[in-house]
Amino acid sequence: MxxxxxxxxxxxxxxxxxxxxxxxxxxxxxxxxxxxxxxxxxxxxxxxxxxxxxxxxxxxxxxxxxxxxxxQQPRRPDPLDPQLAREIERMVVYRDAHVIVLDKPSGLPTQGGPGITKHVDMMLDGLRGEDDERPRLVHRIDRDTSGLLLLARTPGVAAKLAAAFRGRDVEKTYWAVVVGRPMPGSGVIDQPLAKLGAGNGALMIAATRDDEDAVVAKTDYEVVDAAGKKLSWLSLKPLTGRTHQLRVHCETLGTPILGDPKYGGKAAHPEGFTDRLHLHARMLDFPHPAGGRLCVAAPLPPHMRATFRDLGFTAGDTPAPKRSGQKGNRK
Structure with a gap:
């Protein structure tokens, strides 16, 4: 050669x-x-x-x-199990020639790890297009968090979207049900975080600004509705992208996320509510690789819909995907 x-x-x-x-x-x-x-x-x-x-x-x-x-080209992997292919196809809420957006269910990890035998990344062969290109994860959300995951259909698109995430040009909105009612009802949580421990047992904790291991972490929050002072519906917009940031920040407000298995302790598990994390990646608004911006939303998962109904919270309809300056978007 x-x-x-x-x-x-x-x-x-x-x-x-x-x-x-x-x-x-x-x-x-x-x-x-x-x-x-x-x-x-x-x-x-x-x-x-x-x-x-x-x-x-x-x-x-x-x-x-x-x-x-x-x-030499690598050996093509074995075909994906048809059941897994159908499962990931049902998660698609938006697709075009450049990107795919999934609505990941709570409990499904984004990527593999010790003891994990099923995750989104292993299922992506089920979304290969006509060019046989395997989609790529652009970011990740926690196993217990439901909602939107962005995929790139080609390496070049993946690079552009990764740059948008690094440049904080992607707006992410999460919905959460928390125990208690934050005061004031809106603001910015500016609380540095540090990692404690290693592996699957690692925790993120609030840190002081002079802690050499601390990283900057900021979250914009707003109370959308509340059931007295017992439970509240929050809209959360992470201004930085730290591991478990929203979960720790809600805990530092004194209002842990309902059903959080890792943070909040007993306070996060009041009697009468399903013991699952009530955190949902509701909306993504990002620069589309072909120009303009794309905004996509995901409906609440079943366990959060049930809690909203019990508390009298009204989420309303989920808006259709909208790309600026474009028409005819489709699933």
Whole structure:
């Protein structure tokens, strides 16, 4: 194999170089790529690069000779179980040529881990399109949280959406039922967080600003409705994206999320209510890769609908997906 050149396509805008190589040369190891970059054998528009370098449409990549085995395509995985394929298809609330938006049920993990045998990521083969491209997760939500998950249909779209999340250009709205009534009824929770422990037993805790392990965490909250002072319906908008941020922030307000298995202690589990987390990723508003913005909403899951009904909260109809300047969106 001789030296070749590749032109970066429009779909590959803002992709990391190592991810580009993983797409085109899946058998090339990260260590081998780093060596090729370090020795100047891989170049972008004639200049040196690293695996973390971002690429742009129209740029030229120099590809040095690679062992034949490193250019082979990976073996196609076994077909997804038809039942799982039908299950993930039922989660789709929006789909176009660029993105797919899922309504994930409570209790289903986004990705795998110790002891997890079923998760969204393993089911994505069921959403391959006509081009046989496997969708990619752009972000994740907790196992016990229900609601919206955004998928990219191509690597280039994934890179654009990841950049939007990093740049905080994505507006996320969550609905929660909490025990108690926050005072005041709206505001910004500006409470740094720190990680305590490791693995599945790790917790996020409130931290002081001078704690060297603390990270900035901010959440905009508003009481939408309340059943006296016992339970409240909150609209939550995370301004940062920390693990378990909303759950810890609600706890720091003195109003833990109803049914939270990890935070809030006994206060989060009053008698008479289902013992499941009442946190729902209700709405996503983000820049669409093809222009404009897309806003998608997800209906409440069954256990939260039941609680809303019992408390007299009225959620109203779930708005249809809306893309600015576009018509004819479809599932």
């Amino acid at each position: 001789s030296v070749t050149t590749r032109i970066v396509s429009e779909d590959e805008a803002d992709m990391r170089l190592d991810r580009w190589f993983r797409r085109h040369f899946p058998d090339l190891t990260q260590g081998a790529l780093q060596k090729l970059c370090r020795t100047g054998q891989v170049r972008l528009d004639g200049g040196r690069v690293t695996g973390a370098s971002r690429i742009a449409p129209g740029q030229t990549l120099r590809i040095p000779p690679l062992p034949a085995a490193q250019a």
